[in-house]
Amino acid sequence: MGHSAAVWDYRAAIEVTRDWNGIVQVVLRSPQGASARVSLHGGQVMSWKNNQGEELLFTSSKAIFKPPKSMRGGIPICFPQFGNLASLEQHGFARNKIWAVDENPPPLHPNDSDGKSFIDLILRPSAEDLKCWPHSFEFRLRISLTTDGSLLLISRIRNVDGKPFSFSFAYHTYLSVSDISEVRIEGLETLDYLDNLCQRELCTEQGDALTFESEVDRAYLCCTNAIAVIDHGKKRTFVIQKEGLPDVVVWNPWDRKSKSMLDFGDEEYKQMLCVDGAAVEKPVLLRPGEEWTARLELSVVPSSFCSDNLDMQKTCF
């Protein structure tokens, strides 16, 4: 694979399996026992477990694991469209496609290589994709698990076309929580958001922290680079750090919408919360030959964690 074993032992850190549909899944492991499972279907992270083997991502008990639909849970990739605002299918086609493994990926940055297991997945448009979205691109998704069990997703999208194109994007992250009533998000206070439940009306977050007592479907704009999802029930905090992703989408379907989704249990809204690092408000414009990078790092710390520790730098002004 072109890497020295001291830096990265591909065979020791990665296991390749197949799911019920014969689709390749890749398991990354950290030396301390954390793991992440990634499917070539959608380039989707299906599972992320901490050193104690506890699952950190939500998967619906009614999830359908059959292409071409993406599975309800984990981290689907929304590209080249987020939501249903343009002509493509909801959240774009990337989450429904079979990605390829790059067997010879570019090496990790020397400062970034210590103990990480990683896999590079590639998506290029098929002839069918080009009919509905006529833009040639190469999407490289690097999924890494650090020694301490953090999950790092780096997307590199390159315009390999002769003309510019624009897109929107999200890491649609289904976090597993103890009970939604025990959860709060810090880092979104005072921010403007588009409320998808009110025709994308522009509102401003008023509370000290975001808590949940009904359906929420919002795109927070110009967010800080780090936010915290504090789960009092599990006494743990997800720290979400992002680069190149100005927006954060927060979604919980609550009871009524849950009942309308075939691949979601009626009560499962209590155990999940989607918090997506995203670029949705202003489409990303890529000129021929240009590349766009978006980085998301998810880690978990004990609940004594204080949000003062977060790097609250703005990503846009």
Ligand SMILES: O=P(O)(O)OC[C@H]1O[C@@H](O)[C@H](O)[C@@H](O)[C@@H]1O
């Ligand atoms: O059912 P889907 O296509 O996976 O989408 C689920 C939800 O995804 C969220 O990110 C959107 O903001 C919601 O509007 C949407 O309902």
